[in-house]
Amino acid sequence: MRLTLTEFLTLDGVVQGPGMPEEDTSGGFTRGGWSFPYADEDFGRLMTGWFEEADAFLLGRRTYDIFAAHWPRVTDPADPIATKLNALPKYVASRTLRTAEWRNTTILSDDVPARVAELKKRPGREIGISGSAELARSLLAEGLIDEVRLLFHPVVLGGGKKLFAEGIAPLALRLTRVETTASGIVLHVYEPAGAPEYGSFPAPE
Template sequence: MSRIVVQEFVTLDGVAQAPGGSEEDLADGFEHGGWQMDYDAVHDRDDEGGPIIMDWESRTEALLLGRKTYEIWAGAWGVWDEHEPGSMGELTRTYNRVPKHVASRTLTELGWKNSHLLGDDVPTAVQKLREEPGGEIRVWGSLNLIRTLGAHDLVDQYRLAVYPIVLGTGKKLFAEGFRTSTFDVVESRVLKSGVIITVLRRRNE
């Protein structure tokens, strides 16, 4: 059986919108794009977080993405050079190789290799993916999709890098209306940068 694992960079007030770049997601006039990258540039100069992310990604057997995140990733990882040295090339090779399952009501075809549309019934399609033999199916970004997955109890684990920042605006990982949930803390540690690594598993009650 496979596992659905959500990974996100989030602020103290739960914002997970556009952590990696100023143009990543401008919805609702969001003006803090790149907040995670900017913080790390100042406070994580030793790149303590880098090996953690690479360890997480080494377990990725497939990607599960919403439309917006898919289009951002297809225009980045989908075209970057696989022979780039270091983590950039390693991640590019990984993301090109693994299957990519995409939830979308508007896309009819996908240009990034090994990409597949989930169809109209996303919860049922994801449940079938979970039932197949395999490892971790990784979710990054894709906040609307995560809300759907949460509503149908389809997330096996959340891996969060919680940044000591309050933005006061932006799309939240657990937005209003999210299914009431209780979690077991699998892991929690504080990096020298002040970022808190927290791994959560939904408690069956």
């Protein structure tokens, strides 16, 4: 299976708390819910399409806790995202989580990159990662993510957790798709392309 990453970002790179004000207040963050005003029909179409391709989900502990508190309560069989999340296998990377009540959840507590590499060998289409920035950074460094979907929202927050934080392993990316929603979200889809290359522009003679 392919491993795909979907991230909501502000223009200054913040990924913290996109869905609601109380989603993630760690570090004193008070600007959660910034994605909500831009969730138009185009946005819904993109998300629904990706969830239709998923055969499993991989989440970090914080994102898992947020999802597990919300999605099991969404029982409408016509909801394409809830239906997928509640029914399909879910894997949560955590060294501290001991039990998981959300149906079809497996805890990955040790050597997560190796466990993920094994999951990718199973038959199927995609294992989808949503959010989970810390997990995403570690798997990007290991070369395990096959596609990166970045949805840049037209808002600047000036603070908050970032996907490409200081100290992340250098990585080159190849742009494969660009799309803009009516509300102003710009989707960039990338494939990892190995290590960055460096050079310099020639000085004028």
